[in-house]
Amino acid sequence: MKILVGYKRVVDYNVRIQVKPDGTGVVTDGVKLSANPFDDIALEEALRLREKGVAEEVIVVGIGPADLTAHLRNGLAMGANRAIHVQTADAVSPLTAARTFLKLIEKEQPGLVILGKQAIDDDANQTGQMLAALWDRPQATFAGKVEIADGKATVTREVDAGLETIEADLPAVITTDLRLNEPRFIKLPDIMKAKAKPIDVIELGSLGIDAADHIKTTHYAAPAKRSKGVMVKDAAELVAALKQKGLL
Amino acid sequence: MSKILVIAEHLDGKLNGATARAVSAAVAVKPESIDVIVLSDAPDAVAAEAAKIDGVSKVLTVARAENAHAMAAILAPQIAKAAAGYSHVFAPSTTFGKDLAPRVAALLGVSQVSDVMSVEGAHSFRRPIYAGNAIITVEVDTASTVVATIRTASWPAAASNGSAPVEALTVDVALPSHTRFVNLQQGKSDRPDLQGAAKVVSGGRGVGSKENFDIIYKFADKIGAGVGASRAAVDAGYCPNEMQVGQTGKIIAPELYMAIGISGAIQHLTGIKDAGTIVAINKDGEAPIFEIADIGLVGDLFKILPELEAAL
Numbered sequence: 001m002k003i004l005v006g007y008k009r010v011v012d013y014n015v016r017i018q019v020k021p022d023g024t025g026v027v028t029d030g031v032k033l034s035a036n037p038f039d040d041i042a043l044e045e046a047l048r049l050r051e052k053g054v055a056e057e058v059i060v061v062g063i064g065p066a067d068l069t070a071h072l073r074n075g076l077a078m079g080a081n082r083a084i085h086v087q088t089a090d091a092v093s094p095l096t097a098a099r100t101f102l103k104l105i106e107k108e109q110p111g112l113v114i115l116g117k118q119a120i121d122d123d124a125n126q127t128g129q130m131l132a133a134l135w136d137r138p139q140a141t142f143a144g145k146v147e148i149a150d151g152k153a154t155v156t157r158e159v160d161a162g163l164e165t166i167e168a169d170l171p172a173v174i175t176t177d178l179r180l181n182e183p184r185f186i187k188l189p190d191i192m193k194a195k196a197k198p199i200d201v202i203e204l205g206s207l208g209i210d211a212a213d214h215i216k217t218t219h220y221a222a223p224a225k226r227s228k229g230v231m232v233k234d235a236a237e238l239v240a241a242l243k244q245k246g247l248l
Numbered sequence: 249m250s251k252i253l254v255i256a257e258h259l260d261g262k263l264n265g266a267t268a269r270a271v272s273a274a275v276a277v278k279p280e281s282i283d284v285i286v287l288s289d290a291p292d293a294v295a296a297e298a299a300k301i302d303g304v305s306k307v308l309t310v311a312r313a314e315n316a317h318a319m320a321a322i323l324a325p326q327i328a329k330a331a332a333g334y335s336h337v338f339a340p341s342t343t344f345g346k347d348l349a350p351r352v353a354a355l356l357g358v359s360q361v362s363d364v365m366s367v368e369g370a371h372s373f374r375r376p377i378y379a380g381n382a383i384i385t386v387e388v389d390t391a392s393t394v395v396a397t398i399r400t401a402s403w404p405a406a407a408s409n410g411s412a413p414v415e416a417l418t419v420d421v422a423l424p425s426h427t428r429f430v431n432l433q434q435g436k437s438d439r440p441d442l443q444g445a446a447k448v449v450s451g452g453r454g455v456g457s458k459e460n461f462d463i464i465y466k467f468a469d470k471i472g473a474g475v476g477a478s479r480a481a482v483d484a485g486y487c488p489n490e491m492q493v494g495q496t497g498k499i500i501a502p503e504l505y506m507a508i509g510i511s512g513a514i515q516h517l518t519g520i521k522d523a524g525t526i527v528a529i530n531k532d533g534e535a536p537i538f539e540i541a542d543i544g545l546v547g548d549l550f551k552i553l554p555e556l557e558a559a560l
Contacts, residue, residue: 226540231543
């Protein structure tokens with residue numbers, strides 16, 4: 001079985017995001033870029049399934065500009081067998097990403113597609129569900145535990161009410177939640193080895209998909225700030241303050 | 249004029265309060281009508297609750313045995329079909345809505361607006377990106393159906409004084425059998441639901457152990473609060489993950505939020521910044537939680553909580 005893994009590059013989660021004063025975007029010049037944390041978890045899960053003998057090949061997929069190669073090399077260094085780079089200079093909506101994955105699925109015929117539940121830049125949380133819909137296959141979102149056997153995936157999902165377990169026939173789409181696993185660190189020798197692994201480059205425009213975006217972002221703003229509060233010195237003062245606000 | 253279809257969230261025959269919050273967002277669009285759709289094997293009790301929500305024009309029920317559990321792969325084709333004639337489809341931005349709405353959007357061939365914080369116009373919305381560190385205004389092409397999830401913490405629940413008619417709807421669409429429900433493990437609790445509670449008390453790593461967490465439950469019960477936890481406390485095994493408050497857990501907006509022994513990692517703060525009043529109790533006076541707290545108290549939680557209980 002092949003596993004296709006979405007591997008998006010985003011602004012590193014430690015970077016303090018600054019909105020440009022003119023409201024045209026956030027500052028991304030010179031800021032550190034890293035793999036989307038949920039995608040690292042997706043890749044880790046795929047690698048573990050390969051190590052267990054459930055899968056033979058793990059393919060990382062990135063959609064982005066020409067300089068995405070170095071990022072995909074990290075995915076190869078982590079352990080993916082090969083990479084597919086769908087090249088485009090434009091920002092890609094979740095629907096376009098899902099349509100792109102569907103094209104790759106038609107060619108690669110994977111048994112499983114694992115994506116992060118959301119990217120920490122646009123926080124959309126859509127691509128996996130959209131892909132499953134277009135592919136007409138099961139989706140198991142927000143996975144906290146995955147078991148593959150007998151042509152099906154048994155997935156425990158982290159939902160608001162608790163933990164939901166579902167069974168999905170393969171092929172299927174799984175999206176990862178934080179507690180699924182802890183991704184491995186990349187070791188130096190693996191970075192050297194990754195240089196020899198193949199990266200297929202495909203132009204997004206050559207896939208023949210509708211990449212139009214129905215949603216335009218017209219303005220960026222910084223969030224409203226909470227004003228600085230007061231300090232109280234003991235429990236009695238706290239109770240008094242809360243009673244004054246009518247909260248107790 | 250807009251016609252909005254709101255997808256009802258429910259479990260065990262009860263309507264989830266997030267649905268009435270999604271209706272509030274629908275009201276803000278100033279539409280011609282707002283219909284709520286209830287998909288279930290036995291929708292009547294949920295539909296009766298939904299019919300009371302102010303602003304609802306009518307409730308549509310789709311009763312099918314396959315709808316016994318909220319599985320996106322099964323619900324989405326029915327909703328996509330029922331969405332014909334509507335300009336907007338709204339779902340609450342809960343794990344239910346986040347799982348389902350994008351699948352509906354893809355079947356309708358449109359993008360989705362996730363986590364709507366405010367409505368600027370029938371096709372214009374504000375939503376957070378980068379864990380709430382930036383807020384964007386988006387415009388949806390007026391020729392497209394607007395599929396959106398509604399950020400529950402940004403919207404009050406619409407009141408329940410209405411009496412909308414309930415209509416049974418037959419949706420003729422083949423449903424897949426490739427995805428099957430196995431079970432749901434719920435933390436059973438008589439405490440107020442975390443996402444709807446007016447007061448929430450949360451514990452963090454500072455609480456120290458699963459056993460020590462009893463002090464948080466005890467205090468919360470005393471003031472009638474829901475109980476939450478930081479990611480650090482959940483990861484340390486002090487409490488189950490459905491109690492996690494923050495960017496990767498639940499985003500909540502209670503009138504009173506009390507953070508006990510929580511340092512205030514950015515991802516936690518993202519989950520609480522719409523709360524009315526934030527109280528922080530922490531032994532470290534430099535903890536980031538004090539940057540956003542309305543009332544802060546530096547000290548030992550194991551000493552302060554009993555004192556607070558005694559003072560009530």
